[in-house]
Amino acid sequence: MVALGLTGCGTLAGFEARQTEAVLAQPPADLPRRLNLTAVPFFPQTALQCGPAVLATLLQHTGRPVSPDTLARAVFVPGRGGSLQLEMLAAGRAHDAVSTLLPPRLAAVLREVAAGHPVGVLLNLSLPIAPMWHYAVVVGYDLDQREILLRSGETREQRLPLATFEHTWARSRHWAFVALPPGELPATAEPAAVRDALLGFGLVAPPARAVTAWEAAVTRWPDDPVLGLGLGNSHVTAGDLPRAAATFAAVAQRTDSAAAWNNLAAARLQLGDLPGAEAAAQRAVQRATEAEPAWREAALATQAEVAAAVRAAAR
Numbered sequence: 001m002v003a004l005g006l007t008g009c010g011t012l013a014g015f016e017a018r019q020t021e022a023v024l025a026q027p028p029a030d031l032p033r034r035l036n037l038t039a040v041p042f043f044p045q046t047a048l049q050c051g052p053a054v055l056a057t058l059l060q061h062t063g064r065p066v067s068p069d070t071l072a073r074a075v076f077v078p079g080r081g082g083s084l085q086l087e088m089l090a091a092g093r094a095h096d097a098v099s100t101l102l103p104p105r106l107a108a109v110l111r112e113v114a115a116g117h118p119v120g121v122l123l124n125l126s127l128p129i130a131p132m133w134h135y136a137v138v139v140g141y142d143l144d145q146r147e148i149l150l151r152s153g154e155t156r157e158q159r160l161p162l163a164t165f166e167h168t169w170a171r172s173r174h175w176a177f178v179a180l181p182p183g184e185l186p187a188t189a190e191p192a193a194v195r196d197a198l199l200g201f202g203l204v205a206p207p208a209r210a211v212t213a214w215e216a217a218v219t220r221w222p223d224d225p226v227l228g229l230g231l232g233n234s235h236v237t238a239g240d241l242p243r244a245a246a247t248f249a250a251v252a253q254r255t256d257s258a259a260a261w262n263n264l265a266a267a268r269l270q271l272g273d274l275p276g277a278e279a280a281a282q283r284a285v286q287r288a289t290e291a292e293p294a295w296r297e298a299a300l301a302t303q304a305e306v307a308a309a310v311r312a313a314a315r
Helices: 018-025 050-061 068-075 085-094 106-114 162-170 191-204 207-220 225-237 241-255 258-271 274-290 293-314
Strands: 034-036 098-101 119-124 133-142 147-152 155-161 176-180
Touching (some): 050 068, 050 085, 050 133, 050 147, 085 176, 106 119, 106 162, 106 176, 119 162, 155 162, 191 207, 258 274
Antiparallel strands (some): 034 133, 119 133, 133 147, 147 155
């Protein structure tokens, strides 16, 4: 994966840079006209190593002292001659950063840069029938000059026409991500992408770090039941059952979700609160029967477990 000097209009035959024109015609109100994150590190990319270099750039910007050579062992796939997107996301999470996909919009990329977040992007520098995939880092833009600024290949600050960038980026279905410390969210994050990112992060992160990440998401979207359940489950993994129960109770009261009631029943059972577990289990079965049939089997199993504990306590 090597960078090519894509400039001029010759690369744009038959392509309408609609996102570029929309941003230029009506920029987001909170977007500066120009910005350059000059402090973002730069690692010149050797042949086929743009993935590790881009990931090292993003991670070092967050204070993670990792090199492209170290990351290459995790993300470079020799048989593919490069790095797959899933490996890029997973390797970031393995180094204490939450890798989150961004909405497929140019405005989202620019707003992340304005928030101080460099953005990793996947471009196709050739034709769809003979792709030349290339990772780069967006570090700035200039709306007046209609340019975007990249750490790319062997160029520390490549200036590319916004329309050319959109053209090459569109071929990856506008794939872009940020890698941020737990507790910091992308400016343009959407709940579904954050949920996926946190689930992946929780698989490899120390429990306390996962809790920090989930707490930030719940603070931004307090009414999202899946995020609330994720926070509760992270407390369970961290061994903090009282906080887990309190979190599940809050989600259950707010959303009346069978999943939340079921998890609350399980947490209360482990805490020895049998009356509370019975009440939560009963409500979980009721809600599953009425509106959430996918949870009925699990709710019945939890209710049976609670009933067995109650019988044992009565002996």
